[in-house]
Amino acid sequence: MQNKQTISLQNKISNSVKLSEFFAECAKEYEISTDIYNDLRLVIEETFVNIASYAFAQEDSHTVTVEAKRTPDKISITFTDDGIAFNPLTDPTGFKDTDDHCEGGMGIRIITSLTDYQEYNRIGKTNVFTVTKYYTKPDNTLK
Amino acid sequence: MSLEIVITPEANNGKRILIEGSLDSNTSSNLQQSIDANINNSVKTTILDFEKLEFLSSAGLRVIFKVKKRMENNGGKFLMVNLQPQIIKVFEIIKAIDSMSIFKDQAELDAYLKVIQDKVIDGE
Numbered sequence: 392m393q394n395k396q397t398i399s400l401q402n403k404i405s406n407s408v409k410l411s412e413f414f415a416e417c418a419k420e421y422e423i424s425t426d427i428y429n430d431l432r433l434v435i436e437e438t439f440v441n442i443a444s445y446a447f448a449q450e451d452s453h454t455v456t457v458e459a460k461r462t463p464d465k466i467s468i469t470f471t472d473d474g475i476a477f478n479p480l481t482d483p484t485g486f487k488d489t490d491d492h493c494e495g496g497m498g499i500r501i502i503t504s505l506t507d508y509q510e511y512n513r514i515g516k517t518n519v520f521t522v523t524k525y526y527t528k529p530d531n532t533l534k
Numbered sequence: 535m536s537l538e539i540v541i542t543p544e545a546n547n548g549k550r551i552l553i554e555g556s557l558d559s560n561t562s563s564n565l566q567q568s569i570d571a572n573i574n575n576s577v578k579t580t581i582l583d584f585e586k587l588e589f590l591s592s593a594g595l596r597v598i599f600k601v602k603k604r605m606e607n608n609g610g611k612f613l614m615v616n617l618q619p620q621i622i623k624v625f626e627i628i629k630a631i632d633s634m635s636i637f638k639d640q641a642e643l644d645a646y647l648k649v650i651q652d653k654v655i656d657g658e
Binding site: 404405407408411429432433436437440497498500501504505 | 535595
């Protein structure tokens with residue numbers, strides 16, 4: 392079993408489909424539970440869409456690299472890109488925690504709620520964002 | 535994963551929207567277009583049926599809240615039924631459960647609709 396898998400995608404929101412397919416393969420390989428898979432699939436979608444939407448000037452073509460790494464106790468997903476300095480946990484549209492859920496910020500709440508740890512670093516001209524979820528031995532392994 | 539949308543008429547100027555698959559950043563615009571084409575001001579009740587929905591992201595949530603607001607602004611009702619556990623979890627995370635009319639299954643929804651219909655018949 393490989394404990395680290397990587398995919399590189401162009402910064403188009405539509406590529407979240409390829410990313411989802413990539414993670415489904417990782418989930419099978421890593422034998423993670425369906426619950427953790429569902430959580431991380433959603434986190435990955437929200438994070439990638441946020442990066443593709445806000446880390447680059449429009450029309451610019453860039454690459455976002457996503458690494459899924461499994462260790463005995465956790466799974467970490469790292470997003471790396473060469474866009475402008477952008478932390479996916481900041482909402483450029485301005486988060487308003489009101490009854491009007493159309494105001495944005497929902498993706499960030501999803502990311503932070505469904506993962507145990509999030510870390511953003513600007514390293515040189517690169518954004519590096521990692522989310523981590525602790526692994527438990529599955530009762531209902533993804534088939 | 536794609537999104538299948540089936541819209542059918544319901545009693546008393548209602549519409550049911552059955553969504554199947556994934557409601558996400560790539561498919562939410564399809565749902566928005568279907569709603570814009572089918573849910574006009576004459577529709578008094580919109581039922582969003584989640585029975586076959588496997589995945590919901592914030593992009594899909596935005597479309598759902600938009601149609602909810604549209605229905606309420608027109609004096610109509612927006613009801614949701616048959617939500618799977620992973621979908622309910624998303625609504626819980628964004629703390630929207632209390633503000634939505636959610637029915638666990640068709641029987642619960644039917645009971646609610648019957649009460650509404652009886653009130654109309656009684657002229658309340």
